[in-house]
Amino acid sequence: MSSVSPPGPTAVPFARELAGHGDRTAVITTGGALSYRELAERVAATARRLGPGRRLVLLAGANTVEALVVYLAALARGHPLLLVPHDRPGSLKSLVAAYDPDVVALPDGTLDERHAASAHTLHPDLALLLSTSGSTGAPKLVRLSHENLQSNAASIAEYLDIRDGDRAATTLPMHYCYGLSVLNSHLLRGAGLILTDLSVTDERFWTLFRDARGTSLAGVPYTFDLLDRVGFPGMRLPHLRYVTQAGGRMAPERVARYAALGRRRGWDLIVMYGQTEATARMAYLPPDLAARHPQAIGVPIPGGSFRLEPLPDGTAPGTGELVYSGPNVMLGYAEGPADLALGRTVGELRTGDVARLLPGGLYEVIGRRGRFVKLYGLRIDPQAVEAMLARHGLVSCCTGDDDGLVVAVTGDADAGHVRRLVAAECGLPARVIGVHVLAGLPRLPTGKPDYRAVLRLARPEPAATTDLCRLYAEILDHPGVTDDCSFVSLGGDSLSYVEMSLKLEESLGTLPPDWHTRRIRDLRRPAGRAGRRTLETGIALRAVAIVLIVGSHIGIFTVRGGAHVLLAVAGFNFARFHLTSSVRRARRRHVLDALTRIAVPSVAWLALAAPLTAGYHLTDVLLLKSAFGHNSNYWFVEVILYILLAMAALLSVPALDRAERRAPFRFAFGLLLVGLIVRVDLGGLSDLPDAITACWLFPLGWAAAKAGTARRRALVTAVALATVPGYFGAGEPVREIIVLAGLALLIWVPALPSTRLLNRLGGLLAGGSLYIYLVHWQIYPLLEDRSQVLALLASLAGGVAYAAVAARILRHAASRGSRPPSRRVALSVPHGSARAAEESAAGLGDRDQRLYDPAPPVTKM
Numbered sequence: 001m002s003s004v005s006p007p008g009p010t011a012v013p014f015a016r017e018l019a020g021h022g023d024r025t026a027v028i029t030t031g032g033a034l035s036y037r038e039l040a041e042r043v044a045a046t047a048r049r050l051g052p053g054r055r056l057v058l059l060a061g062a063n064t065v066e067a068l069v070v071y072l073a074a075l076a077r078g079h080p081l082l083l084v085p086h087d088r089p090g091s092l093k094s095l096v097a098a099y100d101p102d103v104v105a106l107p108d109g110t111l112d113e114r115h116a117a118s119a120h121t122l123h124p125d126l127a128l129l130l131s132t133s134g135s136t137g138a139p140k141l142v143r144l145s146h147e148n149l150q151s152n153a154a155s156i157a158e159y160l161d162i163r164d165g166d167r168a169a170t171t172l173p174m175h176y177c178y179g180l181s182v183l184n185s186h187l188l189r190g191a192g193l194i195l196t197d198l199s200v201t202d203e204r205f206w207t208l209f210r211d212a213r214g215t216s217l218a219g220v221p222y223t224f225d226l227l228d229r230v231g232f233p234g235m236r237l238p239h240l241r242y243v244t245q246a247g248g249r250m251a252p253e254r255v256a257r258y259a260a261l262g263r264r265r266g267w268d269l270i271v272m273y274g275q276t277e278a279t280a281r282m283a284y285l286p287p288d289l290a291a292r293h294p295q296a297i298g299v300p301i302p303g304g305s306f307r308l309e310p311l312p313d314g315t316a317p318g319t320g321e322l323v324y325s326g327p328n329v330m331l332g333y334a335e336g337p338a339d340l341a342l343g344r345t346v347g348e349l350r351t352g353d354v355a356r357l358l359p360g361g362l363y364e365v366i367g368r369r370g371r372f373v374k375l376y377g378l379r380i381d382p383q384a385v386e387a388m389l390a391r392h393g394l395v396s397c398c399t400g401d402d403d404g405l406v407v408a409v410t411g412d413a414d415a416g417h418v419r420r421l422v423a424a425e426c427g428l429p430a431r432v433i434g435v436h437v438l439a440g441l442p443r444l445p446t447g448k449p450d451y452r453a454v455l456r457l458a459r460p461e462p463a464a465t466t467d468l469c470r471l472y473a474e475i476l477d478h479p480g481v482t483d484d485c486s487f488v489s490l491g492g493d494s495l496s497y498v499e500m501s502l503k504l505e506e507s508l509g510t511l512p513p514d515w516h517t518r519r520i521r522d523l524r525r526p527a528g529r530a531g532r533r534t535l536e537t538g539i540a541l542r543a544v545a546i547v548l549i550v551g552s553h554i555g556i557f558t559v560r561g562g563a564h565v566l567l568a569v570a571g572f573n574f575a576r577f578h579l580t581s582s583v584r585r586a587r588r589r590h591v592l593d594a595l596t597r598i599a600v601p602s603v604a605w606l607a608l609a610a611p612l613t614a615g616y617h618l619t620d621v622l623l624l625k626s627a628f629g630h631n632s633n634y635w636f637v638e639v640i641l642y643i644l645l646a647m648a649a650l651l652s653v654p655a656l657d658r659a660e661r662r663a664p665f666r667f668a669f670g671l672l673l674v675g676l677i678v679r680v681d682l683g684g685l686s687d688l689p690d691a692i693t694a695c696w697l698f699p700l701g702w703a704a705a706k707a708g709t710a711r712r713r714a715l716v717t718a719v720a721l722a723t724v725p726g727y728f729g730a731g732e733p734v735r736e737i738i739v740l741a742g743l744a745l746l747i748w749v750p751a752l753p754s755t756r757l758l759n760r761l762g763g764l765l766a767g768g769s770l771y772i773y774l775v776h777w778q779i780y781p782l783l784e785d786r787s788q789v790l791a792l793l794a795s796l797a798g799g800v801a802y803a804a805v806a807a808r809i810l811r812h813a814a815s816r817g818s819r820p821p822s823r824r825v826a827l828s829v830p831h832g833s834a835r836a837a838e839e840s841a842a843g844l845g846d847r848d849q850r851l852y853d854p855a856p857p858v859t860k861m
Contacts, residue, residue: 027068043072052077151279167214200232224254248377252295255269468520535751542769561736613777
């Protein structure tokens with residue numbers, strides 16, 4: 001028998017239609033695989049054992065085939081299922097006592113039939129009972145209907161684009177709504193499940209995942225802690241399509257980091273938001289927006305909607321309690337067996353989260369109305385913790401954040417005893433619970449508990465935090481800076497990066513390489529001697545190259561080749577910062593935005609300079625001279641613009657765009673080979689201007705950025721060694737050595753030893769390199785007869801000044817467009833506050849300027 005027959009009218013469709021997926025692989029374990037046809041037969045056999053009459057089935061859920069079969073059999077025959085963790089005997093015992101289930105099923109498939117017919121009145125719509133996050137073992141349960149399960153599984157399958165060839169690993173327990181949603185959504189689409197209870201820290205998990213050709217992983221924030229520990233970023237997982245995250249807020253810095261990792265490796269990070277009361281999911285963040293809005297929960301799932309209900313406590317305008325509506329909203333709660341007869345008692349879900357609506361329809365949660373804390377996927381109610389401690393005769397104040405729970409108690413309490421009580425109550429590891437014994441609880445002037453003061457007991461602010469907040473507010477021109485903000489969350493761009501890094505060096509000394517993604521309160525003055533300073537190689541090359549270019553044009557020395565090194569660096573930075581989205585349309589827009597930010601200040605300067613410069617014509621002003629076959633002073637700027645236009649066109653072709661995302665290095669190397677057609681003069685192209693013949697250096701830098709292994713870096717180096725010699729003609733050995741040395745450093749050396757002074761000079765010169773190249777043609781002729789050195793210094797200073805002016809003008813012009821001028825935006829918010837800035841033209845400037853000003857320009861160790 002391959003299907004459950006006859007299907008009950010209240011059965012969940014995906015559970016009773018398993019046989020329709022035929023011989024596709026349904027389940028893979030370390031012991032072998034099971035097809036959908038075979039799974040359906042086992043489900044049908046268990047359904048017959050459960051009988052035709054509806055009974056309340058309690059299942060001790062585990063990631064085993066037997067438990068999965070019982071789960072599906074109950075859903076397919078319409079038996080309400082109470083799903084509990086198998087590894088908490090106390091919770092199992094208390095729920096059996098509270099609800100008196102008719103059947104108790106164990107993870108090995110054993111059925112303990114306690115009542116031949118149900119001892120309860122069961123509502124026809126009732127399908128599943130789950131504990132709310134953090135209340136496992138408590139009698140209060142979430143009542144879910146057949147429609148809830150089917151609709152939420154369908155919505156998740158739709159926005160994740162789950163395909164029948166996908167195979168998801170069960171990295172979460174099935175009794176947890178997030179883990180259960182992975183099962184439901186994949187079974188609905190006829191996809192495969194890699195069913196295991198192995199931890200991601202176990203090498204056997206990854207062996208199974210690779211052998212099963214796993215395509216997706218799901219994790220709560222703690223899962224990503226474990227992934228970092230086991231070296232996940234360096235793993236080879238060729239079939240991985242996406243990684244999902246839910247179960248609590250993950251630090252925006254980590255969201256941005258994993259989103260970037262996914263882009264490099266060809267998979268998507270999809271951040272999701274949900275509650276058990278909504279079956280599982282309510283919102284998701286489209287993967288192409290994760291880098292720009294890592295603090296957001298995203299948009300409502302298909303079929304769902306949000307509204308913000310204003311709060312009566314004076315919350316800022318535009319914010320409110322997040323209220324969700326959709327077919328996946330629970331029937332209501334059950335607090336005892338009598339409630340199993342109830343139908344729908346809830347029409348919409350008040351999430352208890354305070355949120356705001358961002359431009360583009362994204363939502364951001366900025367607080368919790370009911371002070372809930374979510375840790376390890378468990379929703380903890382601090383008030384319940386306080387009530388529990390009161391039952392033990394302790395006066396307490398409990399709060400927390402995404403880092404842990406903090407409890408202040410008074411009297412003669414023993415901190416270790418309190419920690420053990422709280423850990424047992426909440427199901428948390430003791431190490432994330434901080435207990436502080438005080439003479440009295442901190443109070444507000446109103447007499448209410450001061451929860452912020454309690455939180456500061458565990459994470460006190462550094463003495464310099466207030467000064468740093470003022471410094472950030474001053475340089476970034478941003479109001480409301482708090483110690484939870486970061487440089488990126490406040491909309492810092494590549495120009496302000498340099499100034500901010502210099503000021504922070506003065507205040508704190510040596511900075512960590514990722515300071516711009518850290519919260520202000522996480523910045524500390526290091527103890528002892530300052531560490532060795534380094535300068536990012538790409539920044540050093542740009543700074544040195546622009547000095548060599550200008551000095552050679554003036555005649556102080558003749559060291560040519562700097563512009564060609566800059567062209568490779570531009571390709572290197574293009575690969576790092578402009579192929580950031582997984583959506584073709586967005587990638588093309590990013591490239592066009594970059595082109596605009598280069599073309600506008602270039603054309604503006606040339607339009608002003610043309611009347612004062614002999615021999616300049618309209619083709620010079622419009623940067624078209626090379627396009628008409630003439631050599632130009634501005635060939636370097638022109639070749640960059642032409643290449644960006646070509647890249648925008650290339651990324652408009654779906655097949656090519658997909659090819660780049662799937663094999664970024666091979667794609668870049670293929671472009672390099674195409675560019676070398678011009679380099680080796682196939683077809684008699686030797687008369688082309690430099691703007692065309694030099695274009696192969698751009699994909700060479702691109703390939704260098706994507707060469708993630710020593711073997712690939714060696715391959716790119718070999719191409720450089722084979723193609724640079726002879727490119728400039730006879731008698732140019734120094735030029736060839738300069739270009740080869742620059743390319744070798746770019747390919748092999750991430751950072752160079754430096755000093756504070758060199759870091760400052762390097763950051764300024766690199767940040768203004770494009771503008772120095774533009775303006776020096778007009779500046780140095782005015783001064784070279786007086787002093788060539790003065791002409792060089794004036795050209796460099798003039799370019800840096802024009803860079804600052806151009807950035808301000810472009811930012812102001814953009815802010816007067818479609819976005820409010822008073823708001824700054826972050827493209828990514830690695831550790832932003834709940835009030836992280838909305839996206840603005842300043843943020844777009846940061847992304848696009850990175851072709852020349854990649855952040856961070858200054859790094860130190």
